[in-house]
Amino acid sequence: MLRHTDFLTAIRKHAPDLLEEVRGIAVGAIQPVELLLASQFMDEEWAYRRRLQAAETPEKCSSVAVTRSGLTWIGQNMDLGDYTDGHQVLTRIAPSGVEAGALIFTIGGMIGLMGVNSRGVGVCVNFLPQLANSPQGLPVAFVIRRLLQEEARPQRQVW
Numbered sequence: 001m002l003r004h005t006d007f008l009t010a011i012r013k014h015a016p017d018l019l020e021e022v023r024g025i026a027v028g029a030i031q032p033v034e035l036l037l038a039s040q041f042m043d044e045e046w047a048y049r050r051r052l053q054a055a056e057t058p059e060k061c062s063s064v065a066v067t068r069s070g071l072t073w074i075g076q077n078m079d080l081g082d083y084t085d086g087h088q089v090l091t092r093i094a095p096s097g098v099e100a101g102a103l104i105f106t107i108g109g110m111i112g113l114m115g116v117n118s119r120g121v122g123v124c125v126n127f128l129p130q131l132a133n134s135p136q137g138l139p140v141a142f143v144i145r146r147l148l149q150e151e152a153r154p155q156r157q158v159w
Helices: 008-014 016-029 033-038 042-053 140-147
Strands: 063-068 071-076 088-093 102-107 114-117
Touching (some): 008 140, 016 033
Antiparallel strands (some): 063 071
C-alpha cells in the first residue's frame, strides 16, 4: 500500500510534527518506521483494499453530539476488529505553552482515533464509503490529531 499511495507529501506539508511522533513511536518500539507509518492508515487501508480488490464495504463507527445549556457531549462507537482487543489506549497530552492539552483514544501504535482537547474541540469519525477517496492527501489519523491542536471558534445559533 505504501508503494501505491502518496500520503507522505501531505503529512510532511500539514503535519510534520506528527510524522516525527510516528518516528518516535517506531524508535521506541524498535520497529521499522514504514510499519508504524502504515499502521496509521486504518481508514485508508480499507479504501485501498476496496479499490484494489472490490472488497466488501465494512460497516464502521457511528457518532453522536448533543449540546445543552452551553455544554456539548460527544460519543462514538469504534467498530474495530478483534485484533485490537486489549490494545486500547487513552493518551493524555498535557498543555504546554501555546499547545492545547488533549485526551486521545487510540490503539497501541496509532497516533489517534478520536479525542477532545482543552480548547473545546472534540473529534469523532465515521466511515463514509459513499464518498470518493484518494491514494493521496492527509490520512484520517493525522487529520484527527491536527484538529485536536486547534481552538474551538465561537458558535452561532443556526435555529
